[in-house]
Amino acid sequence: MSLLNTFDVGTTGLVAQSLRLNLIASNVANAETAVSADGQAYRSRHVVFQTEARAGRLGQGVKVARIVESSAEPRMEYRPGHPLANQQGYITMPNVNPAEQMVDMVSASRAYQFNIEMMNTTKQLMLKTLDLGK
Amino acid sequence: MNTVPQFDSLKFGEAALKLRSLRHELLSSNLVNADTPNYKARDIDFQSVLMERLTGQSSPSSVSLGRTHAGHIHMASSAQSPKPMFRVGVQPSLDGNTVDPDIERGQFVKNAFFTEAALSFLGSTLRTRLSAITGQPS
Numbered sequence: 001m002s003l004l005n006t007f008d009v010g011t012t013g014l015v016a017q018s019l020r021l022n023l024i025a026s027n028v029a030n031a032e033t034a035v036s037a038d039g040q041a042y043r044s045r046h047v048v049f050q051t052e053a054r055a056g057r058l059g060q061g062v063k064v065a066r067i068v069e070s071s072a073e074p075r076m077e078y079r080p081g082h083p084l085a086n087q088q089g090y091i092t093m094p095n096v097n098p099a100e101q102m103v104d105m106v107s108a109s110r111a112y113q114f115n116i117e118m119m120n121t122t123k124q125l126m127l128k129t130l131d132l133g134k
Numbered sequence: 135m136n137t138v139p140q141f142d143s144l145k146f147g148e149a150a151l152k153l154r155s156l157r158h159e160l161l162s163s164n165l166v167n168a169d170t171p172n173y174k175a176r177d178i179d180f181q182s183v184l185m186e187r188l189t190g191q192s193s194p195s196s197v198s199l200g201r202t203h204a205g206h207i208h209m210a211s212s213a214q215s216p217k218p219m220f221r222v223g224v225q226p227s228l229d230g231n232t233v234d235p236d237i238e239r240g241q242f243v244k245n246a247f248f249t250e251a252a253l254s255f256l257g258s259t260l261r262t263r264l265s266a267i268t269g270q271p272s
Contacts (some may be wrong), residue, residue, distance in 0.1 A: 002155035006162045013166035049170040058218065059159035062166050111168060114239070118162050121246045125158070128253050129151075133260035 003129070005059050006122045012052055012061030013115040019064050020047045020108045024101050031096040034084055042094040044070035044101075070095055141188050144263075147256035149187045153180065153216070154249040160218060161242045164233050171229040175238065176218035183216040 023045050036042040050065035072095040080089035157178055167173040223232035265271055 002152075002159040005159050009159065009162050009166050016166075049167070051167055051170055051173050057159075058156055059163035060167065061163065062170055107169070114165055114168075114235070118165060118242065121242070122158065122162070125155075125246060125249050125253075128250060132253060132257050133264070134257070 002058070003122055003126050005057055007119060008054075009059045009061045010115050010119040010122070012063060014112065016047070016049060016062045016064050017108050017112040017115065021105065021112070023047055023067065024105045024108065027096045027101050028098070031094055031098065031101075033094055034082075034091055041074050041092040042096070043074075044072065044094065044096045046070060046104075072097070143259045144256070146188065147252060147259060149184060150252045151249065151256065153178075153184055153187065154245060154252055156216065157245050158242075158249065161238060161245060164221075164238045165235065165242065167231075168233045168235050168238070169231070171231060173231050173233060175221040175223070175233045177221050177241070178216045178218055186216075 027044050030036065030042040033042040046068055048065045048068055049062050052061040052063040054060065074095045075093040076090045077093045078089055079085055079091050082091050084091045157180060160176055160178065164175045164177075221232060221237075224234050224237070226232055
């Protein structure tokens, strides 16, 4: 029953996209966090998606292979009076790019909506199948 | 080419529905992997696979395994699951992904529509036969 498999495929998409949204929320929330848990400035985090092959199935789901920290240069901010300031008066701020996060968020939420829509269509088709011959 | 009248409408409906739902799964996996690096969009050649299933013979495009020894396992060439082919990307992205969400969505909706059509054709065939058997108008 391939239609049922579509639900599994759609679910993997929902899980992956919601993790992506979660990371975006964390990046935006920590955009001004000069000290994170490891004592350094917070670094922007991104998901890396990977195809999840399933034996004997045509449809392939998606999974989050790993979470990577952005290698972009941290933002240096001039705040001489700050306790974390270096000798030149600069403090290291997170390398979160708000525009990038915004675009990523729109993309993730669109993808999430696609998945929901896809599963709704599948549900309707299955209900129609149940009505066959009536 | 009109393939419908050549075959029993029940058989045709069954083959078409099975293939439609397989394609539904394939297209949904394309949509789900729209952001996966290096994922290649896949699809099946619906017409040729349907023809292949109805006639029980493989078309020249599909490759079946040859058996030259009695110990070789017989592979039902492509009767079980059709061989997906890769879609040619219109606007390939830098991460090697060839999924175009617009094309996939269009194909997905179209496929869902034709699945509904196949379901209603099959349903009416069933109702017609049922009324022939029972002698009652359905």
